[in-house]
Structure formats: structure tokens, C-alpha cells
Amino acid sequence: TIDHIFKEIFKAGLDLQKDDHSKALLVSRKKKAEDTIVNVKGELIGNGIPHFVFGPCAVESYEQTATVAKAVKEKGLRLLRGGAYKPRTSPYDFQGLGLEGLKILKRVADEFDMAVISEIVNPADIETACQYIDVIQIGARNMQNFELLKAAGAVNKPVLLKRGIAATIEEFINAAEYIMAQGNGQIILCERGIRTYERATRNTLDISAVPILKKETHLPVLVDVTHSTGRRDLLLPAAKAALAIGADGVMAEVHPDPAVALSDAAQQMNLDQFDEFYNELKAFAYARV
Amino acid sequence: TIDHIFKEIFKAGLDLQKDDHSKALLVSRKKKAEDTIVNVKGELIGNGIPHFVFGPCAVESYEQTATVAKAVKEKGLRLLRGGAYKPRTSPYDFQGLGLEGLKILKRVADEFDMAVISEIVNPADIETACQYIDVIQIGARNMQNFELLKAAGAVNKPVLLKRGIAATIEEFINAAEYIMAQGNGQIILCERGIRTYERATRNTLDISAVPILKKETHLPVLVDVTHSTGRRDLLLPAAKAALAIGADGVMAEVHPDPAVALSDAAQQMNLDQFDEFYNELKAFAYARV
Amino acid sequence: TIDHIFKEIFKAGLDLQKDDHSKALLVSRKKKAEDTIVNVKGELIGNGIPHFVFGPCAVESYEQTATVAKAVKEKGLRLLRGGAYKPRTSPYDFQGLGLEGLKILKRVADEFDMAVISEIVNPADIETACQYIDVIQIGARNMQNFELLKAAGAVNKPVLLKRGIAATIEEFINAAEYIMAQGNGQIILCERGIRTYERATRNTLDISAVPILKKETHLPVLVDVTHSTGRRDLLLPAAKAALAIGADGVMAEVHPDPAVALSDAAQQMNLDQFDEFYNELKAFAYARV
Amino acid sequence: TIDHIFKEIFKAGLDLQKDDHSKALLVSRKKKAEDTIVNVKGELIGNGIPHFVFGPCAVESYEQTATVAKAVKEKGLRLLRGGAYKPRTSPYDFQGLGLEGLKILKRVADEFDMAVISEIVNPADIETACQYIDVIQIGARNMQNFELLKAAGAVNKPVLLKRGIAATIEEFINAAEYIMAQGNGQIILCERGIRTYERATRNTLDISAVPILKKETHLPVLVDVTHSTGRRDLLLPAAKAALAIGADGVMAEVHPDPAVALSDAAQQMNLDQFDEFYNELKAFAYARV
Structure with missing residues (x-):
């Protein structure tokens, strides 16, 4: 008819x-049909092998950061995260060590031959940050801080872009485009959960976003299991699901003593928990390869 | 202090x-600390081995249903789904064949030695339904239709309870309790995605709900990858994630000719797609065991 | 081009x-271009003058119900609400007095010459309910309980249809269509808040739904300020907003002694609060006419 | 017990x-128990009388801006909005005239003796902006761009802070605190709708947020009816609801020729629509005083 x-x-x-x-x-x-591989000091994110990013929520001291770095390095891993500029809901919460934190990261990276990832929150700090860190992280709250995206797009440094707290996948992809449109195509996308009505988890891990992002873009995709679940008991199952669905890697927070952490105390792993987490995840990942 | x-x-x-x-x-x-195993005509759901439920969205005819049943049986699987009473947003959409649909399911179940699962929507139909089907499904829209839950709790027949469209995990668990409080403990929970702002998928698969439900309850948990994603291209990755995170099984829709399906045309697999889907999923599942 | x-x-x-x-x-x-006016025992809902529905969350006893009825009647109002069948998240919470509650409502309605509104939850109870109450309420959890909608559509009794907890406006309109398609066009729509991420209120009052429903349908629209806000301090401002945006009336819960109420203790008004609420709302409404 | x-x-x-x-x-x-009144060039926002902010989504030219300014001034109003820096989902959409836009606003403000409000998106631009505009707007996407908030808190200029796209009321209040903690207490809060599953409106106007913000803080609260509804036909009813529930004012977009607007074409009012909108809203507001 x-x-x-x-x-x-x-x-x-x-x-x-x-x-x-x-x-x-x-x-x-x-x-661009073929996968983009982001080279972070020799770590090839997006090359088909799972990559892992661990480290404390916030850099609190050289000792704290070095302790985690050592534990991560002993696993044969080289990617370390740690926040120096911490965007916090309240102005009276710990705001991070700032430049001092970046310097600690740099020192630790040099000593342990690791690559460090840290969030930058002010466009004016992007250039300075490039001297200290290996990957510029754009956090969830700043996913549509377009001035920051443009500044990150104007330097020659890999960028880890987290999905906004209530961003659609389409907005997430367009945020990445803001970076790439400035000339910097070394972008790693990171699903970190979205805000929904459900409160059993801190956010709702939108696991389906991973294959959609892999299909729609040529960029590597990580899953931050710490912020998406906000629950230590869900880190391992969520990480397995992330790898199973095709993520290029997993990000999680590790702290030498989470109980005294200056931020996110409830959801970071201590070193024993990290040991168990990584061993089980590695066994899972290898069984599949 | x-x-x-x-x-x-x-x-x-x-x-x-x-x-x-x-x-x-x-x-x-x-x-009850130990896992509940629901025995569906000999299929032991919750026994640690993944189970699979396939079948058309709606029972449209004996031929259509038998064609899918045959394909499913050839894989060595015995659980068949098919809707006889279809809750639809508009009263002018196809509402299902009703009792006639249940009779078709029964005939197919007998001929192929399979167990059939079908949604019941009226408390008054629960007893009759028990004569024709092996598992009573309570759909997402009826998760808090407490009269229906009580009626399903009063019979001796396994119940597959789907999570409500915007139900919290706590509400979901309490809905199951409505059934069990009536004496029927043969309950299978089914995560099928929740309603969020995101539109890239039909619903947002809340994959974290699986380990939470496994931890909080002793009931088996399935994941309906068709309704959670609403996209044929995401069925396989979502199913892998479901198994990886600890689901007891996966549910998906299969139709001999989705293009002419009377409901959900866009998201059902045809028989070739089903063949490819199941073979890949099986390979994935076995690699892990 | x-x-x-x-x-x-x-x-x-x-x-x-x-x-x-x-x-x-x-x-x-x-x-149908002209407004539908629903005649509830002489109260013409949808006639351009604001109507008010007050009463306890649940019918707990004749005395409790009559006390509220008296207070409402003294304001010159004739519409009384009260729950006899209470859909509750947990099976162990108070489930209402059932048929006994309907009988109490009937007695109170007769004694005070008022019209009573009560929720029915089982299609099998619709016909019986018609003997006791003047308006059948379909609750939020049952907005897509299509069997219940069809049963309510098959009798000659006004229906108050509440929007589902996470229903779109389009789904809400289609739910009303299920009723009208059976022949019963005496339908009152009721916005009662939707589920979102925000927790400062019990639900999020979607006030824009009122003019949209008035534009898209010819049915009268009420706003339930109790369930949408869940906060006693917001009842009056929300009610003013509802009338200002064009609602045909407002619904709110009143209890002689909320502290001992068997359900929704925190959000019902006591008689003094009701007195103040109604007087202020009436002054607001009349200033506008 | x-x-x-x-x-x-x-x-x-x-x-x-x-x-x-x-x-x-x-x-x-x-x-601080008493209301804060923000003095914008003599307009006392928060003084109990409704205030109105109108103007184009984006400043496109002197002529376009002056045309709207003239129409607004003729109503006896003195607050004009207009975007110079436009945060857009795609980097390829019109990004605003930037500094040139601020200069146009300044010229128009001087010629018509009006106060101008414009969004600033980069902390580095705050000081310069103070020379051209009377109110610094922080947009929804930047509500948790804490560097921008701190920069706005460090100058002596009123700030209009919009609620984030999916911000809780608590986060919104804390974002205002970031500004005030730097010494600037001249803050106007603006509810502009939140992101939910509903698509009948661009966002869901969370009207209950108004009385909550008025109760929890001492700051004036506006409602942006354009971005919350995204529908021209809902501007007037939403504005009435906003005033009825206690908002200190209303904000809406007006463009000489919306069809050719470089952004938000579908939701801006033309001058005739504005005339009708404002006359009706004024009549409503005065009936209440």
C-alpha cells in the first residue's frame, strides 16, 4: 500500500x-574504520589487550602515592591514577593538593617508571599539567566544560574523558569531538555510571554504553568500576562484565588505608583487596583470551 | 571525641x-544462605550452569512457535518463552492470542519436550494457566500488581518475576517476597533494564543489579537482553556481560521472521542470527567454566 | 537545495x-474539542472551577473516616478520598481494610452526603466496588495494569486514573484510552509526581504535564500534591502552582492524627493544618477567578 | 518499648x-534568616515583587539585540539576557560572538538604560566580563565547574547560577556556597528543569525546587521557563506556576525572528508572542498582589 x-x-x-x-x-x-590506539608511555590502550588503571582517589602524600604505585607495579602494571585537583560537592571538603599533587605524581612516575593520570579542572592549568602527567583526565562534572575540552585538545597529550553524570552517549561523543576538533586525537573514553533513581549503587553502570561507543567511535573505552558502583563488593563483578562486553580496560581506586582517606573512603580497595581483585580479574581475562 | x-x-x-x-x-x-534452585521440568535454574530462555515475543501461530521451538531444541535447550497475553501501551496494538496462545505453547511443549514460559496478566487467569505452561511470568508493568503476585504465590508453579520499569532493587525484592509469602518459593528474578534519560538503548541494563540480587536473595537471576537493550546488535555483548557478572542465565527473543512480527519487530533475532548468537555465547560461557 | x-x-x-x-x-x-466534565454525584469536575479531594491515605476505622469527612464537609466540600485496598511495597505493611473499608466509606458518604473515591486493585473487585464508591481510583502502580483498566472501562462509574510512577505522558494518555475504549469516558487524570534522581521530594511533581494533558486530551486533570511532594511543607505552594497552571483541582491527604496513621504518617495533614491549607488555597483560587 | x-x-x-x-x-x-535582595542596577531581585528577564538565546548582532531590548523596555522592564559564549553540544554549532557579543550587550544596555545578563564559561574571562555586563550567568553545564564558581565568587558582581542538568537541590545549594565562600553573596538561583526520562518537554521543570530553595537558602530564585519546558506553548502556564509557587521572577527567551535564530529556534518567542505572554503574565501577577 x-x-x-x-x-x-x-x-x-x-x-x-x-x-x-x-x-x-x-x-x-x-x-576512520580502524581502532585508535592511544600510546601512554608505551602502554597501548585499545590494542585488544585489557589495560588497567589503579591508584588512590586523591594524592594525599608522596608516601601514600608511592605505596600504591609499588603495589601496582608489582603486578606488572604501569598506569597509575591519582587526583591532585579534586572537584567536590562542598567547598569545605578536601580539594586536593593541586600542583603539589602533580609533582608527587611526577616523582612517583619517574621512580617506578609508570605513567600517571590526573584530573585537570581549569583550562589555564592544562599546559603546566603536561609537564607532570602522562594523561589529562577530564572528569564527569566537566564533560561539557567546553573551554577545558578545547584546552585539552590543543596540547599533545593523551586525554581520558569521563562521561558526564547524566550525559547521553551522543553528548559524550560530541564532547570527545570538541577535543579532537582541536587536533588532539589521543582520546580514551571512560564510562563511569550515570545518575538514575536507583540508590543501591552510587551511580548506575551503563554497561551497554561500552559496545555502543566502540561501534560509533574508533576510540578506546575504559570502565571506571569504582565510581559507577560506589561499592567495594561490586568492583570485581563489574570489572568482569566490563571486559566481557568489550571494554579496553578497567579503572579502580586503591588506597593504602581507605578508612583514613580524605575522599571516597567507602569505596577504595586496600592493598590486600586490590591483590585479590587483580588476581581474580586477571584469571578471568586470561581465560577469555 | x-x-x-x-x-x-x-x-x-x-x-x-x-x-x-x-x-x-x-x-x-x-x-536461607544456600542458593535456591528452581526446577523447571528438569532444568535446574540456579545450579551454577548458565541457562537460556529463547522464543518469540508473542505467540502468533502454531507454525511460528514450533519453528522457533525446533531451532531452540536443536541447540540442546529446553526452555521456550512466548507471550499469549501481551500488555501493550496502546489498546489498539496486538494484544496476544490469549488462551489460544497458551494452548499452542502447551502443544509445542509436548511435541518438543520443552518447558514453556508465558506472561499472565490477570489474577483470575493464574489457575487456568497452570494447566498449560511451566513457568508463570510476571511482566515489568505488573511487578507491583500485588494481586497478581499473590495469585502467583498461591499456586505450585515456578514464577519468573521481571523487574519493574522503574523499580528499585529493594522494591523488586519485596515484590518477590509477595510471592514467597504466599507459599511459593520457586521464583526466578529477571533484570530487564530500567527507565532512564538515555535513549541509545530502549532501557538501561542495570547490570550491577545482578550481583546485588544474588547477594541479597537466594533466588536465581536471569538477564533479559532483548528488553534491556532493545537493539539486536547489543544482544551478544550484553549476554556475555550478564554471564560474566554472575547471572544464572540469559533470556532473548527469537522469531522466524522478525520483519512481520506482530510486536517488537526491531529487536527480535531471526533464526540465523540466533544460531550465530548462541554459538558465540556458548563458546564464551564454556571458556569460563 | x-x-x-x-x-x-x-x-x-x-x-x-x-x-x-x-x-x-x-x-x-x-x-472531541470541548472539555469533558465528569459528574461525581453533582460535583462537576472539569467545569472550570477548582475541585478539591481530601481524605485519609487509608480508611482505618469509621470514626477516623467520619472525623475527616466532617472537617471536609464543613468547608463546603463533598469529595472524600480514602484507601481500602492499599498497594504497599512490603507484604508485611498494612494492606488496608478491604471490603470493610469500602463499607465504611459508603456509610460516611451517606451520612454526610459526600462522594467517595477509593482505589481498586483487582479487576474482580470492580463490580462490587461500584455498589460502595462513587469514583474508582486506579493507582500509580497499576496505571499499566491493563486488565484493571479494561474492567474499570466496562462499568458506568467515574474513574480517577493516576499517572504511573515512571510513565511518560504518552503512556498515561494511552492508559486512559484503555478505559475509554471499553465505553467509559468518565475519566479524571491525576498527575502525582514521577520518579527521578532527586530525593528532596518523594517524587518530582511534573507540573508541565498538566497543560500538556489539558491540550492533548479533553479530560479533567487533578494534581495530587501529597504523593508528588511527600512533604507537608510543600502542599500549599504545590497546590497553588497546580491551580495556576490550569489543573481542574487538587487532591491531598488529611488524617485526624497523622502520627499514628497506618500509612504515610509523615505527609498527611492533621485537621488544623488542613484548615489553614484550605483557607489559604481558597483565598488564592478566588483571587484569580 | x-x-x-x-x-x-x-x-x-x-x-x-x-x-x-x-x-x-x-x-x-x-x-541568615532574612531574604537576600540582589541589586542589579537598581532592580531589587528578591524584594517580594516579581522580576522578569527576557532576551534572545544568543546575541547575534547589535540590531537583533537592540530590537528585543526596545520591546522589553517598552514593557517597563530593565533586565535583558543574551548569550555571548554559547556552550553547545556539538563543536560545529554556533558558539556565540564571544567578546564581541559582550560589547553589543554593553552598548545596548547603555542606550536603553538596562541591565544585561550573560553567561561566562571560562574562569579567565570573568574579570573582563565585569566591564561589560551586570550579571554573570553560570550555565547549567557549568554548575559544578568549581573553578568558574570560584572566579565568579572573587568579583563584585551579581551572579545568576543555573541548576545543573541533573543536579540535586543539595548540590545546587553547595554550588552557590562555592561562590559565596569566596566573598560574593549577590547570588540569584535559577531553576531551569532537570533531565528525566520524559520527552514531552525538553527538561522536567522541578517546580517544587522553588519553595525548597526559598526555605533552605536566603537567596532569590528565578524560573527559566524556556529551557525547562522547551515549548513555546508552555511558557505562559509554566510562568504562572512559577510565580504562584513563590519564585522571585521568571526568565524567558525572546527573539525578533525565531525561525532564523542561530540557536534554540523552536522555543523562543517572537515579539508578538512576547507581547501576549507578558501582558497575560502581568495580569496574573497583579491579580495576586
Whole structure:
């Protein structure tokens, strides 16, 4: 019937429009079919082998950071995270050590031959940060801080972009495009849970976002199991699910003594928990390869 | 300080209250530590081995249902789903074949020696349904239709309870309790995605709900990858994630010719897609065991 | 350009499709331009004058119900609400007095010459309920309990349909259509808040739904300020907003002694609070007329 | 019983904790009981009389801005909004005229004796902006861009802070605290809708947030009816609801020719629509005073 034909034309039009739009983006797989591999001091994120990023929520001291770095390095891992600038809901909560924190990260990175990842929150700090860290993290609250994205796009340094607290996948992809449009294509996407009505977890891990991001873009995708679940008992199962669904790696927080941590005390692993977590996750990952 | 002591007492009180509440529930693991295994015509759901439920969204005819049953049986699987009573947003959409659909399911179950699962929507139909089907499904829209839950709890037949469209995990557990409080403990929980702001998927698969439900209750947990994602291209990755995170099985829709399906045309697999899906999923599942 | 023309055709098609769909619904204003006025024992809901429905969350006893009825009647109001069948998250919470509660409502209605509204939860109870109450309420949890909607559509009694906990406006309208498609067009819609991430209120009052429902359908629209806010301190401001935006009336819970109420203790008004609430709301409403 | 006593102590503790926390905030009404009145070039926002902010989504040219300014001024209004830096989802959408836009606003403000409000997105631009505009707007996407908040807190210029796209009320209040903690207490809060599953409106206007913010803080609260509803047909009813519930004013977008607007074409009012909107809203507001 004529109605049916009309509907088919209509659907074709819809697809065509979407196509055109996606085709235009630099981060889109339609623009570049092969996977982007982000080289972080020799670690090739996106190369088909799972990568792991561990470290404390916040850099609190050289000793604290070095203790975690040592434990991570002993596993044969080289990617360390740690917050120097901490965006906190209240202005009276610990705001991080700032530049001092970046310097601690740099010292630890040099001593242990590791690569360090840290969040930068002010466009004015991006250039300075490049001297101290190996990956610039853009946090969830700043995913649509476009001035920050542009500043990160203007330097030659890998960027780890976290999904916004209530960002759609489309907005997430467009945020990455802000970076790449400035010339920096070394972008790692990171799913970290979205805000929903459910309170059993801190956020709701949107695990389906992983295959969608892998399909729509050519960028590597990590899953931050700490912020998505906010529960120590869910870190391992969530990490397995992340790898099973095709994530390029997993990020989680480790602290020498979570009980006295200056932020996120409830959800960080201590060193024993980390040991158990990583051993089980590694066994799971290898069984699949 | 006194403040600190007060806070500790306070927290202890909070935990105590939660404890008391959870302890009271029959479905709680605190009430029964060991896993419940639901025996569906010999299929032991919850026994540590993944189980699979496939079948069309709606029973449309004997031929359609038998075609899918045959394909499923050829994989060595014995659990078949199919809707006879279809709750639809619009009263003018196909509402299912009703009792006729249940009879078709029964005939197919007998011919292929399979167990059939179908949604019942009216408390008055529960007893009749028991003559035709092996598992009573309570759908997402009816998760808090307490009259239906009580009716399902009053018969001796396994119940597959789907999580409500925007139900919290706590509400989901309490809905199961409505069934068990009536005497029927043969309950299978099914995560099927929750409603969020994100539209890239039909619903947002709340994968973290699986380990939480396994921890809080002693009931087996399935993941419906069709309704949670609503996208054929995500069925396989979502199913892998479900098994990796500890689900007792996976549910998905299969139709001989999805393009002419009377409901959910866009998300059902055809027989070739099903073949590929199941083979890959089986390989994944076995690699882990 | 050809692209632009194509897009215009495309948009026209989209509008056309939506039009067709809306046109088909019996509850749509496209089907019937003038407002439906629901006659509840002489109270004309939808006639342009604000109507008010007050009463306890649950009918607990004749005395409790009569006490509230008296206070409401003294204001010159004739619409009384009270729950006899209470859908509760936990099976161990107070479930209502059932048929006994309906009988209490009937007795109170007769004695005070009032009309009573009560929720029915089982399709099998609809016919019996018609002997005792003047308006059948379908609660939020049952908005897509289609068997219940059909049963309510098959009797000659006004129906108050509450929006589902996470229902879209489109789903809400279609739920009303289930009732009207059975022949019963005496439907009152009730916005009662939706589930979101925000926890400062019990639900999020979607105030914009009121003008949308008034525009899309010809049915009267009430706002339940008790369940949408869940906070006694917000009842009056929310009620003013409801009337200002065009609602046909307001619904709120009143209890002689909320502290000992068997349900919703925290959000019901006591008689003094009700007195103050109604007087202020009336002054607001009259200032506008 | 002992259980009951324990629970009462427990609840008291809970309230106490909340109290302590709220008491600490500078923006809290517990810290300062009387309303803050923000003086914007003589317009006293928060003085109990409704205030109105109108203007185009984006400043596109002097002519466009002056045309709207003239129409607004003719109503006896003196507050004009207009975006110079436009945060847009895609980097390829119109990003605003930047500094040039601020200069146009300044010229228009001088010529018409009006006060201008414009969004600033980079902490580095705050000081410069102070030379051109009368109110610094912090947009929804930047509500937790703490560097920007701190920069706005360090200058002597009123700040209009919009609620984040999925921010809780508590986070919103804490964001204001970031500004006030730097010394700038001239803060106007603006509810602009939150992100939910509902798509009938662009966002869901959380009207209950208005009385909560008025109760919890001493700051004036506006409602942006354009971004919360995203629908021209809902602007007037939403504005009435905002005033009825106690907002200190309303904000809406007006454009000489919305069809050719470089952003938000679908939701801006043209001058005739603005005329009708404002006349009706004024009549509503005056009927209440």
C-alpha cells in the first residue's frame, strides 16, 4: 500500500539524516574504520589487550602515592591514577593538593617508571599539567566544560574523558569531538555510571554504553568500576562484565588505608583487596583470551 | 571525641535497622544462605550452569512457535518463552492470542519436550494457566500488581518475576517476597533494564543489579537482553556481560521472521542470527567454566 | 537545495504520523474539542472551577473516616478520598481494610452526603466496588495494569486514573484510552509526581504535564500534591502552582492524627493544618477567578 | 518499648546531623534568616515583587539585540539576557560572538538604560566580563565547574547560577556556597528543569525546587521557563506556576525572528508572542498582589 511505501521512504530519510551527522564527526568510526590506539608511555590502550588503571582517589602524600604505585607495579602494571585537583560537592571538603599533587605524581612516575593520570579542572592549568602527567583526565562534572575540552585538545597529550553524570552517549561523543576538533586525537573514553533513581549503587553502570561507543567511535573505552558502583563488593563483578562486553580496560581506586582517606573512603580497595581483585580479574581475562 | 562515638552508635543503629528488615524477608539470603534452585521440568535454574530462555515475543501461530521451538531444541535447550497475553501501551496494538496462545505453547511443549514460559496478566487467569505452561511470568508493568503476585504465590508453579520499569532493587525484592509469602518459593528474578534519560538503548541494563540480587536473595537471576537493550546488535555483548557478572542465565527473543512480527519487530533475532548468537555465547560461557 | 526540500517533506511526514495517531484516540482533543466534565454525584469536575479531594491515605476505622469527612464537609466540600485496598511495597505493611473499608466509606458518604473515591486493585473487585464508591481510583502502580483498566472501562462509574510512577505522558494518555475504549469516558487524570534522581521530594511533581494533558486530551486533570511532594511543607505552594497552571483541582491527604496513621504518617495533614491549607488555597483560587 | 526509644534517638541524631551541616553554609537561611535582595542596577531581585528577564538565546548582532531590548523596555522592564559564549553540544554549532557579543550587550544596555545578563564559561574571562555586563550567568553545564564558581565568587558582581542538568537541590545549594565562600553573596538561583526520562518537554521543570530553595537558602530564585519546558506553548502556564509557587521572577527567551535564530529556534518567542505572554503574565501577577 501507499502508506507502507511512505513509511519506508520516511525511515530511509531518518537513517540518512543520522548517517550524515555521524559521518561528519572526527571521532566517528565512519570517518576512520580502524581502532585508535592511544600510546601512554608505551602502554597501548585499545590494542585488544585489557589495560588497567589503579591508584588512590586523591594524592594525599608522596608516601601514600608511592605505596600504591609499588603495589601496582608489582603486578606488572604501569598506569597509575591519582587526583591532585579534586572537584567536590562542598567547598569545605578536601580539594586536593593541586600542583603539589602533580609533582608527587611526577616523582612517583619517574621512580617506578609508570605513567600517571590526573584530573585537570581549569583550562589555564592544562599546559603546566603536561609537564607532570602522562594523561589529562577530564572528569564527569566537566564533560561539557567546553573551554577545558578545547584546552585539552590543543596540547599533545593523551586525554581520558569521563562521561558526564547524566550525559547521553551522543553528548559524550560530541564532547570527545570538541577535543579532537582541536587536533588532539589521543582520546580514551571512560564510562563511569550515570545518575538514575536507583540508590543501591552510587551511580548506575551503563554497561551497554561500552559496545555502543566502540561501534560509533574508533576510540578506546575504559570502565571506571569504582565510581559507577560506589561499592567495594561490586568492583570485581563489574570489572568482569566490563571486559566481557568489550571494554579496553578497567579503572579502580586503591588506597593504602581507605578508612583514613580524605575522599571516597567507602569505596577504595586496600592493598590486600586490590591483590585479590587483580588476581581474580586477571584469571578471568586470561581465560577469555 | 563524643561526636565520633555518637556517629558510630548512629551508624550501628542504621545497619541494625537494615539488618532487621532484611532478615525478616523469606527471599533474603539471611533467611536461607544456600542458593535456591528452581526446577523447571528438569532444568535446574540456579545450579551454577548458565541457562537460556529463547522464543518469540508473542505467540502468533502454531507454525511460528514450533519453528522457533525446533531451532531452540536443536541447540540442546529446553526452555521456550512466548507471550499469549501481551500488555501493550496502546489498546489498539496486538494484544496476544490469549488462551489460544497458551494452548499452542502447551502443544509445542509436548511435541518438543520443552518447558514453556508465558506472561499472565490477570489474577483470575493464574489457575487456568497452570494447566498449560511451566513457568508463570510476571511482566515489568505488573511487578507491583500485588494481586497478581499473590495469585502467583498461591499456586505450585515456578514464577519468573521481571523487574519493574522503574523499580528499585529493594522494591523488586519485596515484590518477590509477595510471592514467597504466599507459599511459593520457586521464583526466578529477571533484570530487564530500567527507565532512564538515555535513549541509545530502549532501557538501561542495570547490570550491577545482578550481583546485588544474588547477594541479597537466594533466588536465581536471569538477564533479559532483548528488553534491556532493545537493539539486536547489543544482544551478544550484553549476554556475555550478564554471564560474566554472575547471572544464572540469559533470556532473548527469537522469531522466524522478525520483519512481520506482530510486536517488537526491531529487536527480535531471526533464526540465523540466533544460531550465530548462541554459538558465540556458548563458546564464551564454556571458556569460563 | 534538494536537501532542504527533502527535510521539509520529512518533517511534514513526521507531523502527519503523529497527527494520525493522536486523532485515533478517543481521549484526544482532536476527537472531541470541548472539555469533558465528569459528574461525581453533582460535583462537576472539569467545569472550570477548582475541585478539591481530601481524605485519609487509608480508611482505618469509621470514626477516623467520619472525623475527616466532617472537617471536609464543613468547608463546603463533598469529595472524600480514602484507601481500602492499599498497594504497599512490603507484604508485611498494612494492606488496608478491604471490603470493610469500602463499607465504611459508603456509610460516611451517606451520612454526610459526600462522594467517595477509593482505589481498586483487582479487576474482580470492580463490580462490587461500584455498589460502595462513587469514583474508582486506579493507582500509580497499576496505571499499566491493563486488565484493571479494561474492567474499570466496562462499568458506568467515574474513574480517577493516576499517572504511573515512571510513565511518560504518552503512556498515561494511552492508559486512559484503555478505559475509554471499553465505553467509559468518565475519566479524571491525576498527575502525582514521577520518579527521578532527586530525593528532596518523594517524587518530582511534573507540573508541565498538566497543560500538556489539558491540550492533548479533553479530560479533567487533578494534581495530587501529597504523593508528588511527600512533604507537608510543600502542599500549599504545590497546590497553588497546580491551580495556576490550569489543573481542574487538587487532591491531598488529611488524617485526624497523622502520627499514628497506618500509612504515610509523615505527609498527611492533621485537621488544623488542613484548615489553614484550605483557607489559604481558597483565598488564592478566588483571587484569580 | 526500648526499640521505640532507640528509634527516636536515632531520628534525633539524623536531624541533628542535617542541622549541623546546613547551619555551616553561608547561603543557608539558618545562617541568615532574612531574604537576600540582589541589586542589579537598581532592580531589587528578591524584594517580594516579581522580576522578569527576557532576551534572545544568543546575541547575534547589535540590531537583533537592540530590537528585543526596545520591546522589553517598552514593557517597563530593565533586565535583558543574551548569550555571548554559547556552550553547545556539538563543536560545529554556533558558539556565540564571544567578546564581541559582550560589547553589543554593553552598548545596548547603555542606550536603553538596562541591565544585561550573560553567561561566562571560562574562569579567565570573568574579570573582563565585569566591564561589560551586570550579571554573570553560570550555565547549567557549568554548575559544578568549581573553578568558574570560584572566579565568579572573587568579583563584585551579581551572579545568576543555573541548576545543573541533573543536579540535586543539595548540590545546587553547595554550588552557590562555592561562590559565596569566596566573598560574593549577590547570588540569584535559577531553576531551569532537570533531565528525566520524559520527552514531552525538553527538561522536567522541578517546580517544587522553588519553595525548597526559598526555605533552605536566603537567596532569590528565578524560573527559566524556556529551557525547562522547551515549548513555546508552555511558557505562559509554566510562568504562572512559577510565580504562584513563590519564585522571585521568571526568565524567558525572546527573539525578533525565531525561525532564523542561530540557536534554540523552536522555543523562543517572537515579539508578538512576547507581547501576549507578558501582558497575560502581568495580569496574573497583579491579580495576586
